[in-house]
Amino acid sequence: MAQKIDLHTHSTASDGIYSPTDLLHLAQQAQIGTLALTDHDTTDGVVEAAAAAAALNIDFIPGIEINTDVSGGEVHMLGYFLEYEQPAFQNILKVLREARILRGQRMVELLNAEGVEISWARVRELAQGAVGRPHVAKALMEAGYVQSIGEAFDKYIGKGCPAYVPRYKLTPLDAVHLITSANGLPVIAHPIGLPGLVELRKWLPELTSAGLVGLETYYGPYTPEEEQQLRTLADEYDLIPTGGTDFHGPGIHPTQLGGRHVPVEAVERLKAEAAKRHGRIPPRFELPAPVEEK
Ligand SMILES: [Zn+2]
Ligand SMILES: [Zn+2]
Known part of the structure; x- marks a missing residue:
């Protein structure tokens, strides 16, 4: 084969x-x-x-x-x-990744402002490297706010959502x-x-x-x-x-x-x-x- x-x-x-x-x-x-x-x-x-x-x-x-x-x-x-x-x-x-980290941090701040309690420390732990939206989504799942990665994007972090932050x-x-x-x-x-x-x-x-x-x-x-x-x-x-x-x-x-x-x-x-x-x-x-x- x-x-x-x-x-x-x-x-x-x-x-x-x-x-x-x-x-x-x-x-x-x-x-x-x-x-x-x-x-x-x-x-x-x-x-x-x-x-x-x-x-x-x-x-x-x-x-x-x-x-x-x-x-x-x-x-x-x-x-x-x-x-x-x-x-x-x-x-x-490295510069690009750091820009990504700032973006992830900002998303967590916006989520916190919405009363969603996930922490930046946990998101970074989940990422173990370059931070992306899927890591924020995982933190949301883990904390019980959503059932799936897709739902996290639809409700919180996708374009047009309360915690969406544009990229550099x-x-x-x-x-x-x-x-x-x-x-x-x-x-x-x-x-x-x-x-x-x-x-x-x-x-x-x-x-x-x-x-x-x-x-x-x-x-x-x-x-x-x-x-x-x-x-x-x-x-x-x-x-x-x-x-x-x-x-x-x-x-x-x-x-x-x-x-x-x-x-x-x-x-x-x-x-x-x-x-x-x-x-x-x-x-x-x-x-x-x-x-x-x-
Ligand atoms: Zn791609
Ligand atoms: Zn890809």
Whole structure:
């Protein structure tokens, strides 16, 4: 049986449920031959994941997922085959994570003002790393205010809710530049949805000339029609159709680890592209000053 591929997963280094080592053990059980770890705004899980992958004979790709803001929604940018140990790159990630922490803290303050008693200390404990909204959601569940992560987003921390706090802004182009500053390969994550393919089409020329290499096409819940639309778009811009499940743990995303077919060609093309970029002097990246929305 051909081995499975999953190029979009999260661990406890960001908002996943499983440690990098546990994630790799699950990958082995799921007969995954190639796995990328793409935690939000951090590569802190990559060293542990790489060691576990080597022990289990799984082909491992160091990755990241950077959240960016556009009018009308968010765009997530995956980065693959990063030279993640570069100090300038790590410094920028640290600034981004600190911005996230401030956001999490503000959400807790707003919840407290609403009479919801969860503590920032507990949220940080639950995160054990980069703090994200799922950790606030978990604290809400644990304290009995909601029954599920989804309900926490619907009632308290989703857009338009009492404790929603906007993110610090990074554009998709910033994320492409950030990833290429570590000689990584930028790929737009789950491109369908907000802000939609029409908007996306407008940005693709600029993003591809800045170094974008792929579109996440074989994504967890996408229908065959959506997959086809994205394959067509990828072909048009000579982008690599990649794929993965966005696995965070049970009950967060509907697709199980390795549960979406990703063609081996996606990995082969990424590797060929990585070989061209690695070892070169990367372009420098300057983080734009953080500006809070509203
Ligand atoms: Zn995402
Ligand atoms: Zn993700």
